[in-house]
Amino acid sequence: MSNSNLSYLFLLLLLPLPLLLILYLLVRPRPVKIPIKNRHVFITGGSSGIGLALAHQAASEGARVSILARSLDKLEQAKQAIQLSTGIDVAVFAADVRDYDAVSKAIGEADPIDVLIVNQGVFVPQELEKQELDEVKFMIDVNLMGSFHMIKAALPSIKNNRTDRGPASIALMSSQAGQVGIYGYTAYSASKFGLRGLAEALQQEVIADDIHVSLIFPPDTDTPGLVEENKLRPQLTSIIAASSGAMKADEVAKITFSGIKSGSFIIPCNFEGRLLSIATAGLAPQRSYLMAFVEIVAAGIARFAALCFQWNWYGSIEKWHKQNRKKWIHTSGM
Ligand SMILES: NC(=O)C1=CN([C@@H]2O[C@H](COP(=O)(O)OP(=O)(O)OC[C@H]3O[C@@H](n4cnc5c(N)ncnc54)[C@H](OP(=O)(O)O)[C@@H]3O)[C@@H](O)[C@H]2O)C=CC1
Numbered sequence: 152m153s154n155s156n157l158s159y160l161f162l163l164l165l166l167p168l169p170l171l172l173i174l175y176l177l178v179r180p181r182p183v184k185i186p187i188k189n190r191h192v193f194i195t196g197g198s199s200g201i202g203l204a205l206a207h208q209a210a211s212e213g214a215r216v217s218i219l220a221r222s223l224d225k226l227e228q229a230k231q232a233i234q235l236s237t238g239i240d241v242a243v244f245a246a247d248v249r250d251y252d253a254v255s256k257a258i259g260e261a262d263p264i265d266v267l268i269v270n271q272g273v274f275v276p277q278e279l280e281k282q283e284l285d286e287v288k289f290m291i292d293v294n295l296m297g298s299f300h301m302i303k304a305a306l307p308s309i310k311n312n313r314t315d316r317g318p319a320s321i322a323l324m325s326s327q328a329g330q331v332g333i334y335g336y337t338a339y340s341a342s343k344f345g346l347r348g349l350a351e352a353l354q355q356e357v358i359a360d361d362i363h364v365s366l367i368f369p370p371d372t373d374t375p376g377l378v379e380e381n382k383l384r385p386q387l388t389s390i391i392a393a394s395s396g397a398m399k400a401d402e403v404a405k406i407t408f409s410g411i412k413s414g415s416f417i418i419p420c421n422f423e424g425r426l427l428s429i430a431t432a433g434l435a436p437q438r439s440y441l442m443a444f445v446e447i448v449a450a451g452i453a454r455f456a457a458l459c460f461q462w463n464w465y466g467s468i469e470k471w472h473k474q475n476r477k478k479w480i481h482t483s484g485m
């Protein structure tokens with residue numbers, strides 16, 4: 152290469168630097184580190200699946216841990232399992248997140264909270280046309296209203312009584328189905344998209360109190376909840392959800408805590424999740440100037456990738472309908 156070509160190459164490599172510098176000065180809220188050790192982590196839905204893995208992880212990182220769910224039996228089992236593997240004594244609270252009085256009572260009895268993880272969730276996949284409104288309401292009530300109840304009840308204590316007045320966190324368990332609507336998930340996706348509106352608005356309201364909001368977006372994760380879900384899932388739901396690789400609850404828990412500790416607003420869990428988060432960055436807060444840089448540079452490509460996924464999904468839907476029409480013609484003897 153000639154000398155002048157080399158200097159062009161050099162200039163080209165320098166081109167992103169001003170943008171990086173601008174982003175470094177620009178991103179809000181500012182970066183933050185949220186400690187976990189010796190602090191009180193309160194996890195809803197902590198007796199099973201992802202919540203239980205979160206409780207194990209928190210205990211193993213030296214946190215004080217509380218878990219809340221409906222069934223006292225499952226809570227006691229979880230408590231014993233965590234005690235056995237980490238030696239940490241977990242506090243348990245039996246309450247239904249749909250019952251605000253029961254939630255407030257639990258929060259009143261618990262120690263002041265430093266990190267609240269609102270993880271409880273229910274999922275009944277079915278086409279809206281077939282789904283009873285009771286089921287729709289059940290998902291909205293547990294996943295969305297239940298999260299409001301938890302946050303509303305816990306906020307005063309997080310704000311005023313937390314350990315050492317250090318930075319606090321409120322983390323909400325969404326789903327990749329809370330970033331893109333998926334066949335069979337009208338109610339579930341709506342409940343999880345709702346959490347994002349809640350989280351974006353809440354972050355602006357609590358930033359002055361040094362409280363930091365996170366949203367976690369896992370793909371299909373191997374849990375007792377997923378085993379139940381799989382018994383009901385429409386075939387197309389499974390086909391489309393398989394666009395993102397499945398994970399273990401332990402992996403999701405590890406990623407969740409590293410995201411919470413770095414104050415990330417959006418916490419993707421796998422490679423597809425990172426793509427999805429770039430494609431749906433929207434007006435979400437971003438503390439990392441490097442991630443902000445990636446979002447800006449990759450925006451066009453991510454939109455193109457999103458359109459490719461939609462092409463693939465609508466192709467599956469079309470194919471499924473064609474096959475089923477054939478079956479129908481066949482069975483009805485036409
Ligand atoms: N597994 C997956 O594929 C994915 C899950 N998610 C989300 O992760 C979260 C956890 O899911 P997962 O671990 O699979 O679920 P599980 O069904 O394994 O566990 C759910 C937990 O929530 C509790 N819970 C359910 N309803 C209520 C209620 N009304 N009040 C209080 N607690 C309740 C359950 O205990 P109890 O029944 O005793 O109340 C249990 O502890 C959910 O928000 C889910 O939407 C996101 C993406 C993928």
Ligand SMILES: CCCCCCCCCCCCCCCC(=O)[C@@H](N)CO
Binds near residue numbers: 326
């Ligand atoms: C740029 C474009 C990137 C595209 C990647 C797209 C992948 C989307 C897959 C969505 C999977 C939804 C799983 C829901 C899991 C869940 O919440 C239920 N198991 C209930 O718990």
